[in-house]
Amino acid sequence: MKRSEINTIMRDAVAFFDSRSFLLPPFAYWSPEDWATKGDEVREIVDRELGWDITDFGSSDYAKIGLFMFVIRNSDPAGNRAIPGKVYAEKILICDPGQVTPMHFHWRKVEDIINRGGGDLVIQLYNSMPEEGLASTDVIVNMDGVRRVVKAGDTVRLRPSESITLPNCLYHKFWGDSERVLVGEISLANDDNVDNRFYEPVGRFPEVEEDEPPLYLLCKDYQKYYRP
Numbered sequence: 408m409k410r411s412e413i414n415t416i417m418r419d420a421v422a423f424f425d426s427r428s429f430l431l432p433p434f435a436y437w438s439p440e441d442w443a444t445k446g447d448e449v450r451e452i453v454d455r456e457l458g459w460d461i462t463d464f465g466s467s468d469y470a471k472i473g474l475f476m477f478v479i480r481n482s483d484p485a486g487n488r489a490i491p492g493k494v495y496a497e498k499i500l501i502c503d504p505g506q507v508t509p510m511h512f513h514w515r516k517v518e519d520i521i522n523r524g525g526g527d528l529v530i531q532l533y534n535s536m537p538e539e540g541l542a543s544t545d546v547i548v549n550m551d552g553v554r555r556v557v558k559a560g561d562t563v564r565l566r567p568s569e570s571i572t573l574p575n576c577l578y579h580k581f582w583g584d585s586e587r588v589l590v591g592e593i594s595l596a597n598d599d600n601v602d603n604r605f606y607e608p609v610g611r612f613p614e615v616e617e618d619e620p621p622l623y624l625l626c627k628d629y630q631k632y633y634r635p
Contacts, residue, residue: 408461408462408463408467408469408613408614408615408616409615409616409618410615410616410617410618410619410620410621411618411619412469413461413613413615413621413622413625414619414621414622416461416469416475417459417461417622417623418622420475420477420501423501423587423589424499424589427523427524427525427589429499429523429589431477431479431499432479434449434452434457434458435458435459435477435623436623437623437624438622438623439620439621439624439628439632442624442629442632442633443632443633443634445633445635446635447635449633450635452629453629453633454483455478455480455481455482455483456478456481456599456626456627456629457478457479457480457481457626458477458478458623458624458625458626458629459476459477459623459624459625459626460475460476460477460478460599460612460625460626461473461474461475461476461613461625462474462476462610462611462612462613463610463613464508464509464609464610464611465609465610465613466609469506470503470505470506471505471506471507472506472507472508472509473506473508474500474501474502474506474508475500475501475502476498476499476500477498477499477500478496478497478498478597478626479497479498479499480495480496480497481496481497481596481597482494482495482496482596483596484515484595484596484597484598484602494595494596495593495594495595495596496516496592496593496594496595496596496597497591497592497593497594498591498592498594498597499523499589499590499591499592500589500590500591500592501587501588501589501590502528502581502582502583502587502588502590503583503587503588504526504582504583504584504585504586504587505582505583505584506582506583507580507581507582508580508581508582509580509605509606509607509609510531510533510541510578510579510580510605510606510607511578511579511580511603511604511605511606512535512575512576512577512578512579512603512604513575513576513602513603513604514575514576514602514604515575515595515596515598515602516575516594516595516596516597516598516602517572517573517574517575517594517595518572518573518592518593518594518595519570519571519572519573519591519592519593519594520565520570520571520573520581520590520591520592521565521568521569521570521590521591521592521593522565522566522567522568522569522570522588522589522590523567523568523588523589523590523591524567524568524588524589525567525583525586525587525588525589526583526584526585526586526587526588527564527565527566527567527583527584527585527588528564528565528581528582528583528584528588528590529562529563529564529565529581529582529583529584530562530563530564530565530571530579530580530581531560531561531562531579531580531581532546532548532557532559532560532561532562532563532577532578532579533546533559533560533577533578533579534546534559534576534577534578535576535577535578535604539604541559541560541578541606542559543559544559545557545558545559546558546559546561546577548563548571548572548573548574548577549571549572550563550565550569550570550571550572551569551570551571564584570591578606599611599612612627
């Protein structure tokens with residue numbers, strides 16, 4: 408992805424958040440120059456990769472296969488956590504109509520996906536097999552505390568305010584419908600470096616073509632700009 412495209416997506420996301428009265432934390436707006444002044448006090452942001460995460464999954468077509476994420480909080484998936492008892496993570500996502508997040512599951516992470524407003528969020532579901540294929544068995548999920556049985560490969564629709572709990576190792580693929588969707592995610596510790604199993608190979612983090620300076624840093628930019 409070009410840096411100019413990422414910057415445009417960031418500006419557009421901020422305008423959308425403003426329209427939904429959703430506020431990002433202050434560090435979202437630190438410039439590269441701001442980051443150059445930071446020390447050990449921001450280690451949690453860096454180590455837990457909080458912040459902007461924008462990907463086209465290697466498709467080169469973000470509008471069709473892509474996802475906007477901002478990691479608001481996260482814990483260490485290892486046992487020796489810096490903050491004992493903090494075992495949770497929170498993200499805010501933006502899903503556009505027809506913009507697909509490819510089929511995947513998480514080996515460890517259990518997550519609640521919440522439609523926070525806008526259009527509907529459509530999620531396709533499959534159980535996984537021991538060899539990590541797609542199972543033909545019915546899927547059992549909880550949606551806002553109500554047990555649902557879904558046939559393999561069928562979809563569920565989350566309307567604004569509705570949510571679903573996705574257990575670990577449950578394949579899911581999702582996209583917005585009718586209009587842009589503001590999506591919340593509450594989960595166990597998040598580690599997008601090792602805890603994603605995509606059914607078909609994708610590039611989880613984009614290679615960035617630096618055609619202009621960053622507006623704000625992606626979580627994978629910290630190692631370049633943060634020098635404590």
